[in-house]
Amino acid sequence: MKIVSSRVRYCSKLFTVTEDHAKDARGFEIKRSIVRHAGSAVMLAADERKQILLVRQYRLAVDGNLWELPAGRLDPGENPLQAAKRELVEETGYRARRWKKLISFYPSPGYVSEKMTIFLATDLTAGEAQPMDDEQIECRWFRTKEIEGMIRANRIRDSKTIIGYFVWRRWFM
Ligand SMILES: [Mg+2]
Known part of the structure; x- marks a missing residue:
């Protein structure tokens, strides 16, 4: 999968929320809201x-x-x-x-x-x-x-x- 776009929707001290859009070579697409966390x-x-x-x-x-x-x-x-x-x-x-x-x-x-x-x-x-x-x-x-x-x-x-x-x-x- 390749990330087509990633937008930051929210930032806190602990994590960031992004809205991501990804596509593979055959055109299959997914859109997800993701909690980005350092681990x-x-x-x-x-x-x-x-x-x-x-x-x-x-x-x-x-x-x-x-x-x-x-x-x-x-x-x-x-x-x-x-x-x-x-x-x-x-x-x-x-x-x-x-x-x-x-x-x-x-x-x-x-x-x-x-x-x-x-x-x-x-x-x-x-x-x-x-x-x-x-x-x-x-x-x-x-x-x-x-x-x-x-x-x-x-x-x-x-x-x-x-x-x-x-x-x-x-x-x-
Ligand atoms: Mg603790």
């Missing part, structure tokens, strides 16, 4: 006892408090691993000495360009969190059994958290 890093921090660090915060888009893996958007010029290291300290205060990429995926490819990359963070040391002004974040360690119970009971409803947990459990634990 996110997601951190699955695990301690020696295989406990996982989750954060809880109010999510206005779904009007609820969600338990999630800590995560954040890539800053300009940052690669996913750099963003993961920065965001883990900002949101939780923890620093990790060992990092390993678990998986990357598109959370909503129908209309959002965002790619998420999940990293395993181990060998951790605690410190002071540095949340943004509009972030109120609660942190807690969870045992694997608790997390599975919460996913099953629909009390963890965040996709990156469900994907990250099962990828770690299946291939990296």
